[in-house]
Amino acid sequence: MLDIKNLHANVEDKEILKGLNLKVNAGEVHAIMGPNGAGKSTLANIIAGKEEYEVTDGSISLEGENIEELAAEERAHKGIFLSFQYPVEIPGVSVTNFMKTAINETRKAQGLEEMPAKDMLKKIREKSELLEIDRKFLSRSLNEGFSGGEKKRNEIFQLAMLEPKLAILDETDSGLDIDALRIVANGVNKLKNENNAIVVITHYQRLLEYIVPDFVHVLYDGKIVKSGTKELALELEEKGYDWIKEEINA
Amino acid sequence: MDLKDKLVSSFMAFEETVDMDSSVHDIRSEAIKIFEEKGFPSKKDEAWKYTSLNAILKHDYSIFPKKEDAIEFKDVKKYFIHDLDSYKIVFIDGQYSSHLSETTHDKIDVCLMSSALTNEKYKAVIDNYFNKVAPKDGLSSLNTAFSREGAYIHIRKNTLADKPIQVIHFSTGNESSQMLQPRNLIVVDENSHVQIIERHQSLTDNPVLTNTVTEIFADKRAIVDYYKIQNDNLNASLIDNTFIQQLTQSLVSVHTFVFGGKLIRNNLNFYQLGEGINSVLNGVTIIEGKQHVDHNTLVHHTQPNCESHQDYKGIFDEKAVGVFNGKIIVNKEAQKTNAFQSNNNILLDDKASINSKPQLEIFADDVKCSHGCTIGQLDENALFYMRTRGIGDKEARALLMYAFANNVLDTVKIPQLKQRINKLIANKLNVNLGFDL
Numbered sequence: 001m002l003d004i005k006n007l008h009a010n011v012e013d014k015e016i017l018k019g020l021n022l023k024v025n026a027g028e029v030h031a032i033m034g035p036n037g038a039g040k041s042t043l044a045n046i047i048a049g050k051e052e053y054e055v056t057d058g059s060i061s062l063e064g065e066n067i068e069e070l071a072a073e074e075r076a077h078k079g080i081f082l083s084f085q086y087p088v089e090i091p092g093v094s095v096t097n098f099m100k101t102a103i104n105e106t107r108k109a110q111g112l113e114e115m116p117a118k119d120m121l122k123k124i125r126e127k128s129e130l131l132e133i134d135r136k137f138l139s140r141s142l143n144e145g146f147s148g149g150e151k152k153r154n155e156i157f158q159l160a161m162l163e164p165k166l167a168i169l170d171e172t173d174s175g176l177d178i179d180a181l182r183i184v185a186n187g188v189n190k191l192k193n194e195n196n197a198i199v200v201i202t203h204y205q206r207l208l209e210y211i212v213p214d215f216v217h218v219l220y221d222g223k224i225v226k227s228g229t230k231e232l233a234l235e236l237e238e239k240g241y242d243w244i245k246e247e248i249n250a
Numbered sequence: 251m252d253l254k255d256k257l258v259s260s261f262m263a264f265e266e267t268v269d270m271d272s273s274v275h276d277i278r279s280e281a282i283k284i285f286e287e288k289g290f291p292s293k294k295d296e297a298w299k300y301t302s303l304n305a306i307l308k309h310d311y312s313i314f315p316k317k318e319d320a321i322e323f324k325d326v327k328k329y330f331i332h333d334l335d336s337y338k339i340v341f342i343d344g345q346y347s348s349h350l351s352e353t354t355h356d357k358i359d360v361c362l363m364s365s366a367l368t369n370e371k372y373k374a375v376i377d378n379y380f381n382k383v384a385p386k387d388g389l390s391s392l393n394t395a396f397s398r399e400g401a402y403i404h405i406r407k408n409t410l411a412d413k414p415i416q417v418i419h420f421s422t423g424n425e426s427s428q429m430l431q432p433r434n435l436i437v438v439d440e441n442s443h444v445q446i447i448e449r450h451q452s453l454t455d456n457p458v459l460t461n462t463v464t465e466i467f468a469d470k471r472a473i474v475d476y477y478k479i480q481n482d483n484l485n486a487s488l489i490d491n492t493f494i495q496q497l498t499q500s501l502v503s504v505h506t507f508v509f510g511g512k513l514i515r516n517n518l519n520f521y522q523l524g525e526g527i528n529s530v531l532n533g534v535t536i537i538e539g540k541q542h543v544d545h546n547t548l549v550h551h552t553q554p555n556c557e558s559h560q561d562y563k564g565i566f567d568e569k570a571v572g573v574f575n576g577k578i579i580v581n582k583e584a585q586k587t588n589a590f591q592s593n594n595n596i597l598l599d600d601k602a603s604i605n606s607k608p609q610l611e612i613f614a615d616d617v618k619c620s621h622g623c624t625i626g627q628l629d630e631n632a633l634f635y636m637r638t639r640g641i642g643d644k645e646a647r648a649l650l651m652y653a654f655a656n657n658v659l660d661t662v663k664i665p666q667l668k669q670r671i672n673k674l675i676a677n678k679l680n681v682n683l684g685f686d687l
Contacts, residue, residue: 048638052630072637073646081638088635092656093649098639101649106640141656158639 001026001197002047002166007058009046016042018222019058024166027194031208031233032201034219035241040201041085043219044170047199048082049075062166077109079165083155083172090142095154096124098142099161106162127160131187148175156187163191168199173207185210205237218244253307253429254289258282260313261395267314268398269368277381281394288388300573300605301544306487306513309457311429313396315343321420321453323350329451330416334666336447337415339401343422344430346399350418358411358444359404363433366402375404379437383465383493383521390491393463397433400462403444404437405472411444414664419462421486423454434464438472438500445475445664452486457512464492468500470524475663476502478516481509481674484539491517498524498553505662507671508535508543509678519548520558522584527556534655534671536678538567538602548577551584560591563655566602577609578619585614591621596628596654648679 002024009017016039024030034040046053047060049072060068067075090098104114115123128138131153143151152172159167169188173181188211192198200211208216208230216233218226220241225248226232236244251259261282269275290307291298321342330338337360340350346362353361359372366372367380381397384390401417419432430450438444452458468474480488488511494502506516520529535543549558564572574593595604608621628650636646652675659675662668676682 045634048634050634071643072634073640073642076638076640084635084638088629088632090632090636090649090653092653092659098649101645102636102639102641105642105645109640162639 001063002199003061004047005059007046007060008056009042010054010056011042011052015056016053016222017046020219020223022217022224024197024199026165026197028215029192029198029200029211029213031213031216032199032219032224033203033205033216033233033236036203038219039222040219041170044082044168044199044201047168048072048080073105074109076162076164077106081159081162081164081167083152083159083167083169085171085174087143087151087155089144091144093142095138095140095142095157099124099158102158103161123161127157130160130190131157132183133157149177149180152176152184153180156184160187160191164196166197166199167191168201170201171203172200173202173204181207181210205233208233220244220248253311254285257313257392257396258286264314264396272368273373273377274367274380274397278395278397281381281391284386284391285388285395288391290388297546297575300571301513301515301542303513306457306459309427309459311427311457311459313429315345315421315428315430316424321347321350321422326350326420326451326453329418329420329449331447331664331666331670334414334416334664336413339415339417341399341419341432343420343424343428344399344432357409358406359402360415361402363400363402363435364398366435367398372402375437379465379467380435381465383467383495384463384491385493385519389461389489389517390463393431393433393461393491396431397463400433400435402435403446405439405442405444407439407442409439409442411442414445414447417446417448419450419460421452421454421458421460423452423456423458427457428459430458430460430462432460432462434462436464436466436474438466438468438474440469441471442469443473445477447477447479447664447667449479450482450486450488452483455483455485458486459489460487461489462491464490466492466494466502468494468496468502470498470500472497472500474500474502476504477662477664477667478504478506479671479674480507480511480514482511484510484512484541486511487513489515489517492519494520494529496520496522496524496527496529499526500524501528501530503530503532503661505658506533506545507674508533508537509674510537511541511543513542515544515546517546519550521550522552522556522558525553525555527553529558530661531558531560531562532658532661533562534658535562535564535566535572536651536655536675537565537570537572540569542571544573544575546573546575548579549589551578551580551587551589553583554585554587556584557588558590560593561658562593563658564593564595564604565598565651565654566595566604567598569599569601571602572604574604574606574623575609576607576621578611578621580612580614580617580619582613585616587614587617587619589617589619593623594654595623595625596651597625598628645681648676648681651679
């Protein structure tokens with residue numbers, strides 16, 4: 001599904017990613033952990049197509065197709081979704097209308113007709129139930145005045161609506177209380193299937209108790225320095241990142 | 251002959267067309283003298299530092315356009331909020347169009363300035379209010395001198411106008427170019443309420459210059475909601491002078507939506523003459539090309555316990571120029587005044603510019619006054635967010651601009667008008683978002 005090879009990337013001439021490799025297959029859940037400043041969010045933004053990052057070497061491909069040159073919306077049309085750590089507020093545009101625009105823009109790019117209003121409503125109903133979202137919530141302005149938990153839940157609602165092939169969840173657990181975390185994680189788990197893949201970026205192991213990863217990677221100093229199974233996450237939780245830094249620097 | 255000389259020398263001929271015995275004769279005569287003395291403002295005037303009228307004054311305007319041309323409603327329907335049940339006062343080339351209008355004298359007077367100025371029935375109101383709040387500057391005086399036609403609206407005591415009133419001034423430009431000077435008078439008595447929508451629309455590519463004066467009087471506890479739609483073509487210029495006098499506990503709001511025109515100058519002055527008054531000034535400006543829009547506001551607080559709220563948003567693309575000059579005066583007696591002003595702007599192009607200038611003159615010591623001005627670009631992170639959801643760059647920009655203006659749009663109280671303004675914005679931004687903004 002996703003294949004990143006020897007990725008080097010700069011922001012304002014500072015090298016953030018320094019030869020990163022990552023391969024994610026359909027049906028898999030990968031967790032990327034690492035200390036602050038390691039480049040986790042940078043990686044997420046680069047995959048999604050943020051323009052201020054410059055890829056200087058290496059490649060990113062989705063289902064065998066190179067995507068480094070594509071605009072963010074084109075990547076979205078091909079099935080990449082990035083859930084933001086800090087979702088943006090858009091006053092005056094309701095959650096429902098925002099989703100209508102996003103879905104129909106994607107369909108247009110794929111050469112499909114706009115989704116009929118009836119189907120759209122049905123889908124909205126199904127997905128909002130999945131995430132235990134109140135219908136009233138959907139007519140509110142996107143993210144405006146939402147609590148941290150509501151914002152994250154809304155991100156996952158959009159994920160559910162857009163049904164991407166590859167979902168990257170950037171620090172989705174931050175700012176969530178335990179109930180919200182459970183709802184969000186349940187939603188993600190229900191959306192998971194053998195045709196899509198999920199990359200969870202997180203600082204803490206907590207989310208991984210709910211969204212159980214097949215693989216855990218440690219990102220440090222712009223590279224993936226260690227990979228393992230979910231036990232690695234537990235080890236990191238227990239011992240912190242210092243032992244990894246020592247291993248690398250030794 | 252330059253335009254000023256032409257206007258001054260035309261005054262006598264104009265006078266012969268109107269009733270010399272009317273009470274406004276002296277007012278007109280005095281006004282033309284003031285105009286003769288002061289003339290048009292120039293960039294030397296502090297209040298006109300960023301806006302030059304030179305380019306629009308050089309045309310050889312026809313000052314007395316010929317009698318109205320027939321216009322079919324179907325051809326101009328789009329300029330009305332046509333799904334709104336409303337009274338309509340419509341002018342074509344400065345002359346009243348009865349077949350496009352729907353006036354009334356039932357409980358409220360929604361009719362013509364020309365009849366109010368000449369008919370004995372309205373004499374008391376004219377004597378009390380006509381030219382009583384308009385300042386004696388050159389442009390207002392010019393309008394006063396040639397005042398003959400416009401909307402006359404009088405809402406008597408304890409009356410809610412049963413529907414909104416649309417005032418539309420069309421210019422057909424049958425003559426090569428023309429200057430129009432509509433004069434509106436709106437008097438809202440105690441405990442009364444009215445909503446008014448005003449529009450100036452050119453139907454020609456010939457140059458049109460409109461120098462309009464609107465006087466609004468809000469008596470005790472009166473509520474007036476006034477909406478201006480300024481979405482004219484690139485050959486039409488507008489100098490809109492609106493002067494408002496408010497008495498105790500009245501609430502007057504003026505919304506100015508500017509989406510097009512060659513040069514637009516809004517002189518919007520509020521004079522608060524009582525306690526517990528609230529004045530609201532909201533504006534959304536979205537322009538591009540070489541358009542020039544200047545909002546010049548004044549709120550004069552003279553009594554204690556009053557408020558004013560100004561919120562102007564501007565989006566400027568290409569070489570468009572915006573000006574915001576907001577003056578607030580708080581007299582020594584006007585303790586406990588709350589006066590707020592905010593002017594937020596987005597520049598979409600390096601060549602676009604905005605000149606924003608707050609002017610606060612505060613002589614009282616127990617007041618809350620604030621002003622803020624921002625000039626920025628669209629938030630790149632917000633654009634990226636929308637694009638990661640598959641929304642294209644153009645649509646994402648449009649959504650952000652809409653969101654930027656949203657808190658002003660939200661204060662429009664007439665749903666049909668709000669919908670129309672949203673549509674104008676969507677057209678302006680050239681997007682189809684799959685839902686009605």
